Amino acid sequence: MAATAIDGAREASAGRDDAAAPPGGLGTLFAERARQMPGALAFVDQAGREAWCGRPRIAWSYGAAQPMIERLAAFFSGLGLPPEAPVAVCLPAGSETLLTLLALERAGLTPCLLPLAWPRDDLARAVEATGAVAVVTQSVVGALKPAETFRDIAMGYYGLRFVTAFGPQPPDGVLDLDRVMIDERPILAGGGEGAGDRAVRAAGSAAAREPGIVTLARRGGQAGGEPEEIEAALRPASSWIAAACAFLEVAQYEPGERIVHLVAPDDLMGLATGFLAALLTGAPLELHGLFDGPALAASLARGEPTRLVAPGWMEGALAATALPPSVRGLVLLHAAPTRFRARAAATGPIVDVLALEPWALLTRARARGGQVALRLDARSGADADPRVRRDDEGRLSVCGASTQARRVVRGQIEAQLPEWRETPWRADVFAGIVIGVS
Template sequence: MKGASQGTPDAASHETPADAPLRRISLGSLLSATARRHPDRIAVVDPADKPDWSDRPAITWTYAAAAEIVERLARGLRSWRLPPGSRIGLCLPGSAESALAILAVEAAGHVACLLPVSWDEDRLLAAAQNVALSAVLTQARLGSAAPAERLCAVAARYFGLRYLAAFGPDVPDGVINLDRFVLDGPAGEPAGPAPAAAGIVSFIGGDPEQPVYRSGESVVAAAAAHLVAMRVAPAERILSLIGPHDLRGLATGLAAALVAGATLETLPLFDGAAFATALRRPGPTHLVAPAFLEKNLAGRDLPTDLRSVALVHRAPVRFPSRSRAVDRSQGLRLETVIDTVAFDETAILSGRRGTTGDLSLVLGKPERLALPAALMSMRRGADDRLAFRGQACTVTPLQRGNRQAIPSGMWQETPYAPVLFAGFATAIEVVEPSASAGSPKIFAPA
């Protein structure tokens, strides 16, 4: 994160934040509220092929059942001798266990640290040291990999890791079995009120040397901003191909589902046949997919009840040419497509194609961003780099586990600037602070 941008007032979407702060709310409180009102509504759906790569059954969880399991896990975590706000790593694929573990760590008053399950031992060790992890929750088996054994090797090299726990059969010796933990763990109500939610830690660009902290309220706000474009209704389904390993996966998946009161189904290990089966399951569906799959999706005969497709890009990016043909029997219908851009771990920006919220328009003129200023504001600085502020993009870097103090209301600069043609954004490029407008263009498909 860099200092405040010096852009002119007319380059900002909403220069003055709203006077009243947004309501403070957590992911767990959203789960509990829906569980009370609609206990039988489906919350999380495991992929059908889960037994093949995890030796665990595929389970469909109602909101009531998910809330109960989250509380059981949270009680167990609160029984560990950890001070409030301790950092607990989550090295899990995007299955139901990931969602329940994130919510349980929050309910226990600790900080969930999102560790990509693909990381090797050295990257996991670097993350543990940089964030000062006290515990990690993982899984015994993931295909041919054994994440729990990998983390045992990390624990042997990093003595600050006090607790290591895993879901699944054949949990290694010395590792707490979370399945047993849920079934036989502490019962009854906790003594005293549940601790306050403590937020999450993620890593810029998947780099264990660049951790950042975000409050639970900021996660909810990022999901709410995304849902303005995606328009997910209660009880509809979000089918996500992106795991909750960073802001883009969390805000467009689990957090979006909880804010909307919807169902979340994820496919942690992509398989074409499994994806086709999941996509054709009856019911209104909203697909979240990496942007590079757009051409593949455009060639498929998609279900008529597919309400939207969020194509998730990572900045820097070149936007594809936009086909506005809407009368074809196959392919993506223009009105269903949402472009979502992740600006590292700072912000998620979403816009529906062919509307006033189309990102090609909004990035060209940030004042077109139609969101409450307290939620998210955007502006371009003197060098055209984009900066964000608001609750949806409130994030602070960590240095050796400690948060840097950033004044409230400060603009969060990014190294990215839109490439404009006739006032429309055709790409987002990297611009170094001292570089001229003709800096090299480096693009990524997603």
């Protein structure tokens, strides 16, 4: 399955003449799936989510999702934003996030993923760091009211021109995306190019970039009350595909499996191991926006062959849970900074993913016995992706197709892409095994 996914991804990212998205974009892969298997399930929301976001659970086939992507893309094009303009996306794990990413790409704009859990001040700094001119968010997520938060941020940051939101009863001053999806009438009059026109113009322009997605990471800030530093990076579609392919080479998803994902698709780790992996393999993706133990148990009890993707801190709880035999393996996601325990916990096939956000993912399969034994040199040589090196102080640098992201500072994109990207992360290694990253 992994080899087939890689071959198909390389062909799709080579840049074919496709009216559904700029060449090489993720929308190209999605449109190809829609042509091949329009009735197949693409992604589905977790059960019971209406209680915390006011939006019903929806299961989207590839064919059903395509017209919704077009409607959203036409709306975003109608805002009249410049080509490739950065648009912040701050949403929980759900179908809205994936439809939005594909629609923004279709409209020739650049999605910037902002984690919903960040506090208001960090979200405001993230908007400035990316130079976002619009936001796509949600009215309510549990006790949070993201649409109100971003409306208030927009009042103090004049570069943020539009705040849009899914969900019931968006606050005053926020554009209603639910209406866009269900109402045949345009929500905005006049103004913009069509989504197709914008996509063709962006793709045909000599100056146009390959479509990409910006992700952000926080680090530092513990000492002296200093705020955490926010680092932003623009990763082109080809690098996203390379990162997902490198993950799949190790994870080895099998035909007929589905992916149940408990981590939000708001960074490299969450998106590459979820939506991108599903897109490359054709596996249905079930997204859980807020953890709900009974809902997860009910989902796993359906008996469908499943790969469960969960944050690493859940390993102990999963080890104490009698998972059904239909769960064929676990993928545990660890975002730096993190510490690893050597003892075995969960049983069965386990894959560990170490995220050096926003630059690289390191994916390793556990040896027999289930103990974490993550080695930096496990995949070496010119064909390894990513390649990793550690200097005398423990600082990690990465290289390879899956690491080809450019730093973004206040909306300005790094001009020169280094062969080796020096990350801010340091690895503690004992007997060749990574015991922690700080």
